[in-house]
Amino acid sequence: MSGCGEDFLMKTGYQHKESLRDQRSVYIDGGLVPDVTVHPAFRQSIDTVCSLYDLAAKPENHALMRCENERGVSINRIWQLPRSHADLVERRRGLEFWSEQHAGFFGRSPDHVASCIAGMYMGLDVFEAADRERARALADFYQHASETDLYLTYVIINPQGELPGAGTAPSHRRIAASIVDHGPEGIVIDGAKMLASGGVMANEVLVTCIQPLGPDEDALAFSAVVPMNAKGLRILSRKSYEEHAGSIFDSPMASRFDENDSVLLFENVTVPWDRVFVFKDRDLCMKQFFATPAHVYQNYQAMIRLKTKLTFLVGLARKITQINGTERFPQVREILGQLAADVGMLDAMVAGMEAKGSLYGEYFIPDHHSLYAAQALTQKLYPRFIEQLRNLAGGGVIMLPSCVEDMENPEMMEWISRTQASPIVDAKTRVKFFKLVWDCIGSEFASRHTQYEMFYAGASFVPRNHSFRTFGWDNALGQVDRMMAEY
Numbered sequence: 001m002s003g004c005g006e007d008f009l010m011k012t013g014y015q016h017k018e019s020l021r022d023q024r025s026v027y028i029d030g031g032l033v034p035d036v037t038v039h040p041a042f043r044q045s046i047d048t049v050c051s052l053y054d055l056a057a058k059p060e061n062h063a064l065m066r067c068e069n070e071r072g073v074s075i076n077r078i079w080q081l082p083r084s085h086a087d088l089v090e091r092r093r094g095l096e097f098w099s100e101q102h103a104g105f106f107g108r109s110p111d112h113v114a115s116c117i118a119g120m121y122m123g124l125d126v127f128e129a130a131d132r133e134r135a136r137a138l139a140d141f142y143q144h145a146s147e148t149d150l151y152l153t154y155v156i157i158n159p160q161g162e163l164p165g166a167g168t169a170p171s172h173r174r175i176a177a178s179i180v181d182h183g184p185e186g187i188v189i190d191g192a193k194m195l196a197s198g199g200v201m202a203n204e205v206l207v208t209c210i211q212p213l214g215p216d217e218d219a220l221a222f223s224a225v226v227p228m229n230a231k232g233l234r235i236l237s238r239k240s241y242e243e244h245a246g247s248i249f250d251s252p253m254a255s256r257f258d259e260n261d262s263v264l265l266f267e268n269v270t271v272p273w274d275r276v277f278v279f280k281d282r283d284l285c286m287k288q289f290f291a292t293p294a295h296v297y298q299n300y301q302a303m304i305r306l307k308t309k310l311t312f313l314v315g316l317a318r319k320i321t322q323i324n325g326t327e328r329f330p331q332v333r334e335i336l337g338q339l340a341a342d343v344g345m346l347d348a349m350v351a352g353m354e355a356k357g358s359l360y361g362e363y364f365i366p367d368h369h370s371l372y373a374a375q376a377l378t379q380k381l382y383p384r385f386i387e388q389l390r391n392l393a394g395g396g397v398i399m400l401p402s403c404v405e406d407m408e409n410p411e412m413m414e415w416i417s418r419t420q421a422s423p424i425v426d427a428k429t430r431v432k433f434f435k436l437v438w439d440c441i442g443s444e445f446a447s448r449h450t451q452y453e454m455f456y457a458g459a460s461f462v463p464r465n466h467s468f469r470t471f472g473w474d475n476a477l478g479q480v481d482r483m484m485a486e487y
């Protein structure tokens with residue numbers, strides 16, 4: 001799987017940008033957006049996504065970012081189906097390279113849902129056992145999406161307020177997207193889903209449900225792919241941090257890496273059968289994630305991304321102490337040592353997931369429990385990590401000029417030079433650095449990231465339950481029983 005076909009035209013950033021000019025219905029700040037690629041709420045973050053495709057297309061990055069599929073077509077590694085530990089590691093290097101372009105701040109970069117769909121395809125036997133037609137649709141879609149390098153996001157959670165059993169209460173209008181009709185054309189879905197990260201800049205969305213459903217909720221038990229410009233699909237954007245960021249100097253992260261999150265509202269959207277993978281089947285809705293490698297693959301990608309992000313943040317932490325001259329204090333080095341240990345733990349856990357991986361049919365899968373352990377631990381770790389950076393930074397992230405224009409005024413620049421001191425950098429570099437730190441740990445953009453890392457994999461009981469479900473309890477309990485049998 002590691003060869004690179006030279007004859008395939010790789011998707012470029014330009015092509016991705018063009019593909020977003022498709023009359024999608026994105027709403028923000030009280031109105032409809034005519035073209036997301038030029039709108040100040042989204043354009044720079046879309047450029048970031050486009051730069052990922054440009055990098056993958058560069059000939060010098062082919063070995064890192066491309067591989068051949070079963071038909072000999074050169075595809076982006078994000079769609080790779082690893083067959084060995086070596087394949088998995090090669091694919092991870094490609095994912096790391098991409099994540100370093102945004103310091104891990106794009107949670108729903110194109111490799112996330114590509115990992116999920118690739119994982120579903122690896123578990124095609126699970127779909128075939130339930131419904132051969134739907135399995136064919138999934139197989140064809142994997143082929144199409146991987147060979148055209150589609151950018152997909154997903155909505156797999158019902159909006160808060162969709163209460164279990166709500167479908168049976170006559171007074172309660174169902175909020176969550178559900179199947180309201182079906183016929184020869186396909187299925188018709190109506191209702192909402194939270195929360196499409198990357199939705200405004202993706203090509204299509206996987207719409208499904210990862211939450212357990214009750215017997216009266218078959219209409220919610222579907223899995224389908226919908227283009228972002230589908231008739232009847234409204235993309236309701238949250239506040240754009242990019243739009244309010246000011247200059248890149250003032251908000252280097254929010255201005256370029258605001259992947260956006262949107263509520264999706266489906267108003268009688270027709271989805272053709274060749275894009276429907278699960279139809280009113282609660283059992284298959286769960287199995288598509290947990291009986292196939294899908295859930296493991298999508299979250300393994302998330303851990304690779306987070307490893308990059310924590311490495312970047314620990315770099316910021318060290319630089320704070322260098323610029324402020326506090327690095328020499330033993331207490332400060334102890335904090336840095338703890339942060340470095342946290343990053344080292346995740347690094348080792350990703351390597352562990354790979355080393356303890358196993359074959360699922362012909363495909364190589366990262367170890368389930370190592371992955372869920374990492375998720376349960378890092379969900380708690382992230383807010384603590386950020387708190388330690390705040391602790392190291394003190395007021396440095398606040399005692400800053402209001403914006404870059406202050407520094408263009410010679411008189412003000414002189415005052416800034418007198419007040420922004422550091423043993424190792426000039427005043428302008430100090431300001432630039434602390435504005436970067438604030439945008440990673442304290443700005444509204446940064447705060448959304450804390451919420452993201454705490455919730456993207458579900459509330460805290462979700463990864464803990466997966467850890468409980470997949471741990472080797474026989475070994476642990478066996479040790480206890482053997483100990484007790486000795487006396």
Ligand SMILES: Cc1cc2nc3c(=O)[nH]c(=O)nc-3n(C[C@H](O)[C@H](O)[C@H](O)COP(=O)(O)OP(=O)(O)OC[C@H]3O[C@@H](n4cnc5c(N)ncnc54)[C@H](O)[C@@H]3O)c2cc1C
Binds near residue numbers: 108451457
């Ligand atoms: C920034 C961000 C981006 C996101 N992007 C996406 C995306 O791209 N695609 C997508 O599908 N989803 C996305 N999500 C949604 C995410 O998957 C959900 O937030 C997550 O699954 C938790 O669901 P919830 O928000 O409904 O929280 P809830 O389930 O309402 O949980 C909130 C809190 O309520 C309490 N609680 C709820 N239920 C229980 C229970 N059974 N037992 C005990 N306590 C309970 C807990 O204190 C819990 O922390 C995103 C979320 C965020 C914050």
